[in-house]
Amino acid sequence: MRLSRLLRFQALLYNKNEKRLAAAVKHMVGSKPFNLSLYKLAIKHVSVADEYINGLKISNERLEFLGDAVLGTIVAEFLFLKFPYRDEGFLTETRSRIVNREALNQIAMKIGLSKLINDEMRGKNVSSHKSIYGDTLEALVGAVYLDRGYSFTKTFILKRIIIHFDVDDIINTTNNFKSKLIEWSQKEGKEIDFNLVSVSGSQRFKEFLVEIKLKEEIIAEGKGATKKKAEQEASKNACEKLNIPI
Amino acid sequence: MRLSRLLRFQALLYNKNEKRLAAAVKHMVGSKPFNLSLYKLAIKHVSVADEYINGLKISNERLEFLGDAVLGTIVAEFLFLKFPYRDEGFLTETRSRIVNREALNQIAMKIGLSKLINDEMRGKNVSSHKSIYGDTLEALVGAVYLDRGYSFTKTFILKRIIIHFDVDDIINTTNNFKSKLIEWSQKEGKEIDFNLVSVSGSQRFKEFLVEIKLKEEIIAEGKGATKKKAEQEASKNACEKLNIPI
Numbered sequence: 001m002r003l004s005r006l007l008r009f010q011a012l013l014y015n016k017n018e019k020r021l022a023a024a025v026k027h028m029v030g031s032k033p034f035n036l037s038l039y040k041l042a043i044k045h046v047s048v049a050d051e052y053i054n055g056l057k058i059s060n061e062r063l064e065f066l067g068d069a070v071l072g073t074i075v076a077e078f079l080f081l082k083f084p085y086r087d088e089g090f091l092t093e094t095r096s097r098i099v100n101r102e103a104l105n106q107i108a109m110k111i112g113l114s115k116l117i118n119d120e121m122r123g124k125n126v127s128s129h130k131s132i133y134g135d136t137l138e139a140l141v142g143a144v145y146l147d148r149g150y151s152f153t154k155t156f157i158l159k160r161i162i163i164h165f166d167v168d169d170i171i172n173t174t175n176n177f178k179s180k181l182i183e184w185s186q187k188e189g190k191e192i193d194f195n196l197v198s199v200s201g202s203q204r205f206k207e208f209l210v211e212i213k214l215k216e217e218i219i220a221e222g223k224g225a226t227k228k229k230a231e232q233e234a235s236k237n238a239c240e241k242l243n244i245p246i
Numbered sequence: 247m248r249l250s251r252l253l254r255f256q257a258l259l260y261n262k263n264e265k266r267l268a269a270a271v272k273h274m275v276g277s278k279p280f281n282l283s284l285y286k287l288a289i290k291h292v293s294v295a296d297e298y299i300n301g302l303k304i305s306n307e308r309l310e311f312l313g314d315a316v317l318g319t320i321v322a323e324f325l326f327l328k329f330p331y332r333d334e335g336f337l338t339e340t341r342s343r344i345v346n347r348e349a350l351n352q353i354a355m356k357i358g359l360s361k362l363i364n365d366e367m368r369g370k371n372v373s374s375h376k377s378i379y380g381d382t383l384e385a386l387v388g389a390v391y392l393d394r395g396y397s398f399t400k401t402f403i404l405k406r407i408i409i410h411f412d413v414d415d416i417i418n419t420t421n422n423f424k425s426k427l428i429e430w431s432q433k434e435g436k437e438i439d440f441n442l443v444s445v446s447g448s449q450r451f452k453e454f455l456v457e458i459k460l461k462e463e464i465i466a467e468g469k470g471a472t473k474k475k476a477e478q479e480a481s482k483n484a485c486e487k488l489n490i491p492i
Contacts, residue, residue, distance in 0.1 A: 054331040062326060065334040069315075069322040076315040077391075080308060085300040088311040145323075150396040201469065202479065207453070223447060225471070233448065 007034045021116070028111045028140070029156055035147050038063070042143035043113075043120050045132055060139035067142030068099075070150075074157045075099055082167070097170050098162070104134030107164050113137055137161075177235035181212070184244045190214060192238075194231055197221075210234045214242075253280045267362070274357045274386070275402055281393050284309070288389040289359075289366050291378055306385035313388030314345075316396075320403045321345055328413070343416050344408070350380030353410050359383055383407075423481035427458070430490045436460060438484075440477055443467075456480045460488075 011032070014022060018036060025039050026032045033039050042060050049059035075098055079091045097103070108114050114133045118126055126132060145153045178194075185192040193213040201207040208230035212220045219241055222234025238244075257278070260268060264282060271285050272278045279285050288306050295305035321344055325337045343349070354360050360379045364372055372378060387407075391399045424440075431438040439459040447453040454476035458466045465487055468480025484490075 056331045056333060061334040062337065065337050066319075066322050066326050069319040073312075073315040073319045076312050080312050085302045087302055088307040091308065091311050207469070223453070 010036065024112070024116050028113060028160070029144055030160060031148070031152075033147055038143040038147050039140070042139040043116055043136055045117070045121060045129065045136065047129065048121055048124060060136060063139035063142035063146075064135050065142070066145065067138035067140065070145045070153055071099055071138060071141045071157060071161075074154050075162065077154075078158060078162060079167075094167070094171060098165055098167070101131045101134045103165070104137050105131065107161055108133035108137040110164050111137075111160065113140060176232070177239050178231050180244060181235045181238055181242075184239075184242070185214075194234070196227060196230075212238045214238075256282065270358065270362050274359060274406070275390055276406060277394070277398075279393055284389040284393050285386070288385040289362055289382055291363070291367060291375065291382065293375065294367055294370060306382060309385040309388035309392075310381050311388070312391065313384035313386065316391045316399060317345055317384060317387045317403060317407075320400050321408065323400075324404060324408060325413075340413070340417060344411055344413070347377045347380045349411070350383050351377065353407055354379035354383040356410050357383075357406065359386060422478070423485050424477050426490060427481045427484055427488075430485075430488070431460075440480070442473060442476075458484045460484075 011022060014036070018040075021039060021043075022033055022036055025036075041058070042063050044058065044060050046057060046059035046061055049057050051058040072095065075095050076091065079094055083091065083094075108117075113136060117132060117136050121132075141153065141157065144156055148156075181192060191214070195211050195213065197209040197211050199206060199208050206225060208224055208227045210222050210224075210227065210230040210233075211218050212222075212234050220234050220238035222230045222232065222237055224230035224233050257268060260282070264286075267285060267289075268279055268282055271282075287304070288309050290304065290306050292303060292305035292307055295303050297304040318341065321341050322337065325340055329337065329340075354363075359382060363378060363382050367378075387399065387403065390402055394402075427438060437460070441457050441459065443455040443457050445452060445454050452471060454470055454473045456468050456470075456473065456476040456479075457464050458468075458480050466480050466484035468476045468478065468483055470476035470479050
């Protein structure tokens, strides 16, 4: 890390824009950057990238790939330790609710990353790129990881990203349409049947088709990559059809 | 880590089975375990797990969830650094070829983990659980991560797992059916058309249907969660129909 610290002397030579970016990084991440160029890259959306090296457009997409993995791991460990008595299905589902695009978009706005992006995109239409904030947040995580290492990134994510989530609330707000539907059927004393109609597709892209019957009449269908997903989709459709509040 | 080192004194009290497991871990991972119970858990397949705590069956599935994330991150960084001029699509695709079930099964056999599993599963049918070796390898990665930290795990994965892959060979062995088909059509002087027929499903489960026409006649169809995947699937079917070697 000593070499990295030396990089800090570059700060003496920062121009006005670079100084502003370094200050913003310190604000968001909690510490000044060692290697500012990583953060410059992290906020470079592909739509404003115009430099090519060896045929590759220089944008934040590679950092996003890396940051997505790092974020996923740190959230995985956080949930693993927080919920010692929940199974891996619960952990997977909860993680996907935390690291989904919409949630990350919100966090990017909360930590002020969106402002930086808006400045960077000046004159371009940010709203046409729906997930730009969340994608850039992932790229930022990738930059922090390369700049400061895993342990620093973990602290950054735990203290400055996950803190914005009410994890218990996320868990309680289930979108479990199947249980909603079953609950309704029991309350109303009506019989609901789930039938797996078909499994199609190849080994890699399986598709399950599930139908739901109410008193022998098919009221809804759903498709999905797993039986569970197909049942959820079918249940959602059934809830809509039966006007069950979801 | 000092506390972890103290755990090593537990080794004085290991029974015969524990000694054998500790030796096997040292052989596979490169260092004796600090906390042997993590490794005991890592090789506990759900089919031989019979202990329950708070309603949770105590098996390696939670460790597998964690290890999958850690492995994905370390392979992501490895590829990010190895291929500075390749885009994120290439990185994603290459990673998925490295961390797929079949490849991990092979590695588990190469490092001797499969032997440990076979012993653990004594009397049970290992072959009925196709991905047991690869799954356990991921759980082992999770155990190493919790036992020894990120940096140690990274060295373990780079020096003892990735080393078994010929990454350049993996990249060159493409299963790019679309380019195979286009190559064939150019060589044969025949016109091939790709048409996106429909996009169905909900926001979460989109399904693209692509058809391929040869001289205005539909010769193959393919479905997939993205247009690219649907094209690949359709191209694969077309290659089979046209007897193009793949």
